[in-house]
Structures are given as structure tokens and as C-alpha cells.
Amino acid sequence: MGQVTLLTGPERRRRWRDDERLQILEEAFSPGACVTHVAQQHDVSTALIYTWRRKLCQPATEPGFAEALVVDEDGSQPREHRPAIVVELARGGRISIFAGSPPALATAVLKALR
Incomplete structure (x- = not known):
């Protein structure tokens, strides 16, 4: 057996x-x-x-892009000379990303802020 x-x-x-x-x-x-x-x-x-x-x-979702709407506040500057994204930092700093910026640069800046 x-x-x-x-x-x-x-x-x-x-x-x-x-x-x-x-x-x-x-x-x-x-x-x-x-x-x-x-x-x-x-x-x-x-x-x-x-x-x-x-x-x-861990956070439930991974960071990603959100839809944003750019609104003219006073119309004094042409669109290409105004930032498309403005990130206000906690210590009073500010980061501006312009619409004409290369996507790779905008991505690198946003990843660095994580």
C-alpha cells in the first residue's frame, strides 16, 4: 500500500x-x-x-488631473500671458503654470508638489 x-x-x-x-x-x-x-x-x-x-x-485614489475652467477676472491681459494654473503654497508662495507650457513641464511641477 x-x-x-x-x-x-x-x-x-x-x-x-x-x-x-x-x-x-x-x-x-x-x-x-x-x-x-x-x-x-x-x-x-x-x-x-x-x-x-x-x-x-493609503489614499483611496491616485492623484490625477481635474477639469478646470479659466475665467477672465478683469480681461486686462491676453489669455496667453496669464497663468492657466496657479497653485498657492502654504507659506505664501505661488506657482504659476501657463497654458503654453509643455505638458511634461506641468506634469513634473505637479508631481514635485506631492
Whole structure:
């Protein structure tokens, strides 16, 4: 007769519901808790718990372009000489991007502000 190997334990590709993930994260990162002990209790790796936390803390959407409407305030300057985008910085600085600017330059400026 041949040898039979019996594998026990959880399915390796287990699917976790969002509420289960949140419960485990709350337990793992509550005051005085040990992530390793919570991981062993729920039979999940500590790396997966940290991955869930990182994904939860990330913004829901990636930054992108938004539709904007340029409105003439006083009509004193021709459109090509006025900035299409003005970014007011927290410390009083200002960045102006003109409509004639190359897209690569505008993209680089906006990425640098992240």
C-alpha cells in the first residue's frame, strides 16, 4: 500500500472579508497588543497584517488631473500671458503654470508638489 500525506491547516489562498481584516487590524494594533500573537491566533502571517495596514492607510485614489475652467477676472491681459494654473503654497508662495507650457513641464511641477 502507498503512503498518504494528510495536509491540515487553513487553505493557503484564504480570502478575507473586509470586516475580518479590520477586526484583525484593530486587535493587532490596539494598545498593548502584539502583532505576532494576533497573527498566530488568526493563523495569518505578520507580513500580511502589515500589508493590510499599509493599504488601509493609503489614499483611496491616485492623484490625477481635474477639469478646470479659466475665467477672465478683469480681461486686462491676453489669455496667453496669464497663468492657466496657479497653485498657492502654504507659506505664501505661488506657482504659476501657463497654458503654453509643455505638458511634461506641468506634469513634473505637479508631481514635485506631492
